[in-house]
Amino acid sequence: MKYENIHTSVRDAVAIVTLNRPKVLNALSHDMMTELADAVDGFEADDAIGVILLTGNEKAFAAGADIAEMVEKTSVDMYMSDHFARNWERISKCRKPIIASVAGHALGGGCELAMMCDIIICADNARFGQPEVKLGVLPGIGGTQRLIRAVGKAKAMDMCLSGRTMDAREAERAGLVSRVYAADVLEVEAMKLAAEIAGMSRPALYMIKEAINRAYETTLSEGLHFERRLFHAAFAMQDQGEGMRAFLEKRAPEWTHS
Ligand code: DAK
Numbered sequence: 001m002k003y004e005n006i007h008t009s010v011r012d013a014v015a016i017v018t019l020n021r022p023k024v025l026n027a028l029s030h031d032m033m034t035e036l037a038d039a040v041d042g043f044e045a046d047d048a049i050g051v052i053l054l055t056g057n058e059k060a061f062a063a064g065a066d067i068a069e070m071v072e073k074t075s076v077d078m079y080m081s082d083h084f085a086r087n088w089e090r091i092s093k094c095r096k097p098i099i100a101s102v103a104g105h106a107l108g109g110g111c112e113l114a115m116m117c118d119i120i121i122c123a124d125n126a127r128f129g130q131p132e133v134k135l136g137v138l139p140g141i142g143g144t145q146r147l148i149r150a151v152g153k154a155k156a157m158d159m160c161l162s163g164r165t166m167d168a169r170e171a172e173r174a175g176l177v178s179r180v181y182a183a184d185v186l187e188v189e190a191m192k193l194a195a196e197i198a199g200m201s202r203p204a205l206y207m208i209k210e211a212i213n214r215a216y217e218t219t220l221s222e223g224l225h226f227e228r229r230l231f232h233a234a235f236a237m238q239d240q241g242e243g244m245r246a247f248l249e250k251r252a253p254e255w256t257h258s
Helices: 030-045 075-080 083-093 109-116 131-135 143-151 153-162 168-174 183-198 202-217 220-234 238-248
Strands: 006-011 014-019 051-055 060-062 098-102 105-107 119-123 127-129 165-167 179-181
Touching: 006 030, 014 030, 014 183, 030 051, 030 083, 051 183, 060 098, 060 109, 083 109, 098 109, 098 183, 105 109, 109 127, 109 143, 119 168, 119 183, 131 153, 143 153, 143 168, 153 165, 165 168, 168 179, 179 183, 202 220, 202 238
Parallel strands: 014 051, 051 098, 060 105, 098 119, 105 127, 119 179
Antiparallel strands: 006 014, 127 165
16 A cells, blocks of 8 residues: 555664654544554564554644544444544554654544554653544544543543643653653654564563553453463463573573564
Protein backbone atom coordinates (compact mmCIF):
# COMPACT_ATOMS: atom_id res chain seq x y z
CA MET A 1 0.00 0.00 0.00
CA LYS A 2 1.29 3.47 -0.83
CA TYR A 3 0.88 5.80 2.13
CA GLU A 4 -0.34 9.37 1.77
CA ASN A 5 -1.34 10.20 5.33
CA ILE A 6 1.46 8.59 7.31
CA HIS A 7 5.19 8.27 6.87
CA THR A 8 7.12 5.17 7.86
CA SER A 9 10.82 4.42 8.34
CA VAL A 10 12.95 1.84 10.12
CA ARG A 11 15.96 2.39 12.40
CA ASP A 12 17.66 -0.08 14.77
CA ALA A 13 14.79 -2.60 14.82
CA VAL A 14 12.38 0.27 15.46
CA ALA A 15 9.60 1.05 13.00
CA ILE A 16 8.77 4.74 13.15
CA VAL A 17 5.26 5.67 12.02
CA THR A 18 4.62 9.39 11.70
CA LEU A 19 1.07 10.71 11.35
CA ASN A 20 1.26 13.17 8.51
CA ARG A 21 -1.68 15.52 7.95
CA PRO A 22 -0.09 18.63 9.46
CA LYS A 23 -2.57 21.11 7.90
CA VAL A 24 -5.39 19.66 10.02
CA LEU A 25 -3.28 18.89 13.09
CA ASN A 26 -3.13 15.22 12.07
CA ALA A 27 -6.90 14.80 12.24
CA LEU A 28 -7.42 11.06 11.98
CA SER A 29 -9.26 10.36 8.76
CA HIS A 30 -10.54 6.98 7.66
CA ASP A 31 -7.76 6.77 5.05
CA MET A 32 -5.12 7.61 7.63
CA MET A 33 -6.38 4.92 10.01
CA THR A 34 -6.51 2.39 7.15
CA GLU A 35 -2.88 3.18 6.36
CA LEU A 36 -1.92 2.98 10.03
CA ALA A 37 -3.58 -0.42 10.39
CA ASP A 38 -1.81 -1.62 7.25
CA ALA A 39 1.56 -0.39 8.55
CA VAL A 40 1.01 -2.16 11.88
CA ASP A 41 0.13 -5.38 10.00
CA GLY A 42 3.38 -5.15 8.07
CA PHE A 43 5.62 -4.30 11.00
CA GLU A 44 4.06 -6.92 13.25
CA ALA A 45 4.84 -9.57 10.63
CA ASP A 46 8.41 -8.32 10.11
CA ASP A 47 10.95 -10.22 12.24
CA ALA A 48 13.44 -7.39 11.91
CA ILE A 49 11.15 -5.08 13.91
CA GLY A 50 11.01 -5.16 17.71
CA VAL A 51 9.09 -2.00 18.55
CA ILE A 52 6.77 0.44 16.78
CA LEU A 53 7.13 4.13 17.59
CA LEU A 54 4.05 6.17 16.74
CA THR A 55 4.41 9.91 16.55
CA GLY A 56 3.10 13.13 15.01
CA ASN A 57 4.75 16.52 14.68
CA GLU A 58 5.73 19.21 17.18
CA LYS A 59 2.24 20.84 17.09
CA ALA A 60 0.07 17.75 17.18
CA PHE A 61 0.16 14.05 17.78
CA ALA A 62 -3.45 14.13 16.56
CA ALA A 63 -6.29 16.57 17.28
CA GLY A 64 -8.90 13.83 17.07
CA ALA A 65 -10.88 12.01 14.45
CA ASP A 66 -11.54 14.10 11.35
CA ILE A 67 -14.61 16.17 12.23
CA ALA A 68 -15.19 17.18 8.61
CA GLU A 69 -15.43 13.53 7.70
CA MET A 70 -17.90 12.78 10.51
CA VAL A 71 -20.18 15.82 10.47
CA GLU A 72 -22.76 14.52 7.98
CA LYS A 73 -22.71 10.87 9.08
CA THR A 74 -25.88 9.26 10.38
CA SER A 75 -26.18 6.85 13.24
CA VAL A 76 -26.71 4.04 10.74
CA ASP A 77 -23.57 5.05 8.80
CA MET A 78 -21.53 4.90 12.00
CA TYR A 79 -23.07 1.64 13.15
CA MET A 80 -22.78 -0.13 9.82
CA SER A 81 -19.22 0.95 9.03
CA ASP A 82 -17.68 -1.19 11.72
CA HIS A 83 -14.52 -1.55 9.63
CA PHE A 84 -13.91 2.04 10.76
CA ALA A 85 -13.51 0.69 14.31
CA ARG A 86 -11.46 -2.31 13.20
CA ASN A 87 -8.73 -0.05 11.81
CA TRP A 88 -8.51 1.73 15.14
CA GLU A 89 -8.57 -1.40 17.22
CA ARG A 90 -5.70 -2.83 15.18
CA ILE A 91 -3.34 -0.77 17.30
CA SER A 92 -4.44 -2.28 20.59
CA LYS A 93 -4.31 -5.79 19.11
CA CYS A 94 -0.66 -5.55 18.07
CA ARG A 95 1.56 -7.97 20.01
CA LYS A 96 4.70 -5.91 19.58
CA PRO A 97 5.24 -2.99 21.95
CA ILE A 98 4.00 0.33 20.59
CA ILE A 99 5.26 3.60 22.04
CA ALA A 100 3.31 6.81 21.47
CA SER A 101 5.58 9.83 21.38
CA VAL A 102 3.31 12.83 21.81
CA ALA A 103 4.01 16.51 21.23
CA GLY A 104 1.29 19.15 21.10
CA HIS A 105 -2.36 18.14 20.86
CA ALA A 106 -3.53 14.62 21.66
CA LEU A 107 -7.27 15.18 21.71
CA GLY A 108 -10.33 12.99 21.29
CA GLY A 109 -9.37 10.12 19.01
CA GLY A 110 -5.76 11.35 19.27
CA CYS A 111 -5.75 10.81 23.04
CA GLU A 112 -7.56 7.49 22.55
CA LEU A 113 -5.02 6.40 19.94
CA ALA A 114 -2.16 7.23 22.31
CA MET A 115 -3.89 5.25 25.07
CA MET A 116 -4.11 2.21 22.77
CA CYS A 117 -0.32 2.20 22.74
CA ASP A 118 1.69 0.53 25.50
CA ILE A 119 3.74 3.50 26.67
CA ILE A 120 3.06 7.19 26.21
CA ILE A 121 5.95 9.60 26.49
CA CYS A 122 5.50 13.26 25.70
CA ALA A 123 6.99 16.68 25.17
CA ASP A 124 6.45 19.40 27.74
CA ASN A 125 4.03 21.11 25.30
CA ALA A 126 1.74 18.08 25.06
CA ARG A 127 -1.95 18.45 25.88
CA PHE A 128 -4.28 15.52 26.37
CA GLY A 129 -8.06 15.67 26.37
CA GLN A 130 -11.40 14.20 25.42
CA PRO A 131 -13.26 17.28 24.16
CA GLU A 132 -16.05 15.34 22.38
CA VAL A 133 -18.63 16.74 24.80
CA LYS A 134 -18.07 20.13 23.14
CA LEU A 135 -19.11 18.55 19.83
CA GLY A 136 -22.30 17.15 21.33
CA VAL A 137 -21.04 13.59 21.48
CA LEU A 138 -18.88 11.41 23.72
CA PRO A 139 -15.57 9.60 23.32
CA GLY A 140 -16.14 6.65 20.99
CA ILE A 141 -13.01 4.55 20.89
CA GLY A 142 -11.96 4.05 24.49
CA GLY A 143 -11.83 7.52 26.04
CA THR A 144 -14.31 6.74 28.81
CA GLN A 145 -12.80 3.30 29.44
CA ARG A 146 -9.03 3.62 29.11
CA LEU A 147 -8.78 7.09 30.62
CA ILE A 148 -10.41 6.02 33.89
CA ARG A 149 -7.97 3.13 34.13
CA ALA A 150 -5.04 5.46 33.50
CA VAL A 151 -5.94 8.46 35.65
CA GLY A 152 -8.83 7.36 37.89
CA LYS A 153 -12.48 8.35 38.01
CA ALA A 154 -12.10 11.91 39.30
CA LYS A 155 -9.87 13.12 36.50
CA ALA A 156 -11.54 11.00 33.80
CA MET A 157 -14.95 12.43 34.70
CA ASP A 158 -13.53 15.94 34.92
CA MET A 159 -11.88 15.68 31.49
CA CYS A 160 -14.71 13.94 29.66
CA LEU A 161 -17.54 16.02 31.18
CA SER A 162 -15.85 19.42 30.88
CA GLY A 163 -13.73 18.68 27.83
CA ARG A 164 -10.75 20.33 29.50
CA THR A 165 -7.22 19.35 28.56
CA MET A 166 -4.44 18.09 30.77
CA ASP A 167 -0.91 19.39 30.29
CA ALA A 168 2.17 17.19 30.19
CA ARG A 169 3.08 17.54 33.86
CA GLU A 170 -0.45 16.78 35.05
CA ALA A 171 -0.56 13.81 32.67
CA GLU A 172 2.67 12.50 34.17
CA ARG A 173 1.49 13.03 37.75
CA ALA A 174 -1.81 11.32 36.95
CA GLY A 175 -0.09 8.31 35.36
CA LEU A 176 -1.25 8.83 31.78
CA VAL A 177 2.29 9.30 30.50
CA SER A 178 5.46 7.72 31.78
CA ARG A 179 8.05 10.36 30.84
CA VAL A 180 8.07 14.05 29.89
CA TYR A 181 10.90 15.65 27.91
CA ALA A 182 11.70 19.12 26.63
CA ALA A 183 10.11 19.35 23.19
CA ASP A 184 13.46 19.66 21.40
CA VAL A 185 14.77 16.34 22.73
CA LEU A 186 11.59 14.26 22.56
CA GLU A 187 12.41 12.67 19.21
CA VAL A 188 15.89 11.58 20.34
CA GLU A 189 14.66 10.29 23.70
CA ALA A 190 11.74 8.43 22.12
CA MET A 191 14.10 6.73 19.71
CA LYS A 192 16.49 5.84 22.56
CA LEU A 193 13.69 4.23 24.56
CA ALA A 194 12.31 2.39 21.53
CA ALA A 195 15.77 1.06 20.57
CA GLU A 196 16.42 -0.02 24.15
CA ILE A 197 13.19 -2.02 24.28
CA ALA A 198 13.72 -3.37 20.75
CA GLY A 199 17.06 -4.75 22.00
CA MET A 200 15.33 -7.06 24.52
CA SER A 201 14.23 -10.66 24.01
CA ARG A 202 11.12 -10.52 21.81
CA PRO A 203 9.23 -13.41 23.43
CA ALA A 204 9.88 -11.88 26.86
CA LEU A 205 8.47 -8.57 25.60
CA TYR A 206 5.37 -10.27 24.20
CA MET A 207 4.79 -12.10 27.47
CA ILE A 208 5.19 -8.96 29.57
CA LYS A 209 2.81 -7.01 27.36
CA GLU A 210 0.24 -9.79 27.42
CA ALA A 211 0.47 -10.17 31.20
CA ILE A 212 0.14 -6.45 31.92
CA ASN A 213 -2.81 -6.10 29.54
CA ARG A 214 -4.46 -9.11 31.19
CA ALA A 215 -4.63 -7.06 34.39
CA TYR A 216 -7.25 -4.85 32.71
CA GLU A 217 -9.50 -7.80 32.00
CA THR A 218 -9.32 -10.07 35.00
CA THR A 219 -9.24 -10.45 38.77
CA LEU A 220 -5.99 -10.16 40.73
CA SER A 221 -5.83 -13.87 41.52
CA GLU A 222 -6.46 -14.84 37.88
CA GLY A 223 -3.92 -12.27 36.72
CA LEU A 224 -1.30 -13.59 39.14
CA HIS A 225 -2.02 -17.12 37.96
CA PHE A 226 -1.64 -16.08 34.32
CA GLU A 227 1.63 -14.28 35.10
CA ARG A 228 3.02 -17.32 36.91
CA ARG A 229 2.16 -19.63 34.02
CA LEU A 230 3.91 -17.31 31.58
CA PHE A 231 6.89 -17.11 33.94
CA HIS A 232 7.13 -20.92 33.96
CA ALA A 233 6.81 -20.97 30.17
CA ALA A 234 9.66 -18.47 29.88
CA PHE A 235 11.99 -21.21 31.16
CA ALA A 236 11.40 -23.08 27.90
CA MET A 237 13.02 -20.21 26.04
CA GLN A 238 16.66 -20.14 24.98
CA ASP A 239 16.65 -16.45 25.83
CA GLN A 240 16.02 -17.31 29.51
CA GLY A 241 19.21 -19.38 29.75
CA GLU A 242 21.16 -16.86 27.69
CA GLY A 243 19.95 -13.87 29.73
CA MET A 244 20.78 -15.44 33.07
CA ARG A 245 24.15 -16.86 31.92
CA ALA A 246 25.12 -13.51 30.41
CA PHE A 247 24.39 -11.80 33.72
CA LEU A 248 26.60 -14.26 35.64
CA GLU A 249 29.34 -14.03 33.02
CA LYS A 250 29.15 -10.20 33.11
CA ARG A 251 28.54 -9.82 29.38
CA ALA A 252 25.74 -8.58 27.17
CA PRO A 253 23.17 -11.25 26.26
CA GLU A 254 22.88 -12.40 22.68
CA TRP A 255 19.19 -12.95 22.15
CA THR A 256 17.97 -15.47 19.63
CA HIS A 257 14.35 -14.46 20.28
CA SER A 258 13.52 -18.08 20.82
N1 DAK B 1 -10.87 17.26 12.57
C1 DAK B 1 -10.77 18.00 11.43
N2 DAK B 1 -10.03 19.11 11.32
C2 DAK B 1 -9.37 19.55 12.41
C3 DAK B 1 -9.43 18.85 13.64
C4 DAK B 1 -10.23 17.66 13.71
N3 DAK B 1 -10.34 16.90 14.80
N4 DAK B 1 -8.68 19.52 14.54
C5 DAK B 1 -8.17 20.59 13.88
N5 DAK B 1 -8.58 20.62 12.61
C6 DAK B 1 -8.24 21.59 11.58
C7 DAK B 1 -8.95 22.91 11.79
O1 DAK B 1 -10.26 22.86 11.24
C8 DAK B 1 -8.06 23.86 11.02
O2 DAK B 1 -8.31 23.72 9.65
P1 DAK B 1 -8.40 25.01 8.66
O3 DAK B 1 -9.41 25.90 9.27
O4 DAK B 1 -6.99 25.59 8.72
O5 DAK B 1 -8.76 24.46 7.34
C9 DAK B 1 -6.68 23.29 11.27
O6 DAK B 1 -6.86 21.94 11.68
C10 DAK B 1 -5.94 24.01 12.39
O7 DAK B 1 -6.80 24.00 13.51
P2 DAK B 1 -7.15 25.35 14.34
O8 DAK B 1 -7.14 26.55 13.45
O9 DAK B 1 -8.39 25.07 15.09
O10 DAK B 1 -5.88 25.43 15.30
P3 DAK B 1 -5.79 26.07 16.75
O11 DAK B 1 -4.34 26.03 17.09
O12 DAK B 1 -6.53 27.38 16.81
O13 DAK B 1 -6.60 25.06 17.70
C11 DAK B 1 -7.22 22.84 18.55
C12 DAK B 1 -6.11 23.75 17.92
C13 DAK B 1 -6.68 21.41 18.60
C14 DAK B 1 -7.53 23.31 19.96
C15 DAK B 1 -8.50 22.91 17.67
O14 DAK B 1 -8.16 22.65 16.31
C16 DAK B 1 -9.55 21.92 18.08
O15 DAK B 1 -10.27 22.13 19.06
N6 DAK B 1 -9.68 20.84 17.29
C17 DAK B 1 -10.75 19.85 17.48
C18 DAK B 1 -10.43 18.95 18.67
C19 DAK B 1 -11.54 17.94 18.90
O16 DAK B 1 -12.70 18.30 19.16
N7 DAK B 1 -11.18 16.67 18.79
C20 DAK B 1 -12.16 15.58 18.98
C21 DAK B 1 -12.75 15.17 17.66
S1 DAK B 1 -13.98 13.89 17.86
C22 DAK B 1 -14.42 6.17 16.68
C23 DAK B 1 -13.16 6.60 16.34
C24 DAK B 1 -12.73 7.84 16.72
C25 DAK B 1 -13.56 8.72 17.40
C26 DAK B 1 -14.83 8.28 17.76
C27 DAK B 1 -15.28 7.02 17.38
N8 DAK B 1 -14.88 4.90 16.28
C28 DAK B 1 -14.02 4.03 15.51
C29 DAK B 1 -16.15 4.38 16.75
C30 DAK B 1 -13.06 10.05 17.73
C31 DAK B 1 -13.78 11.20 17.78
C32 DAK B 1 -13.05 12.48 17.92
O17 DAK B 1 -11.86 12.55 18.04
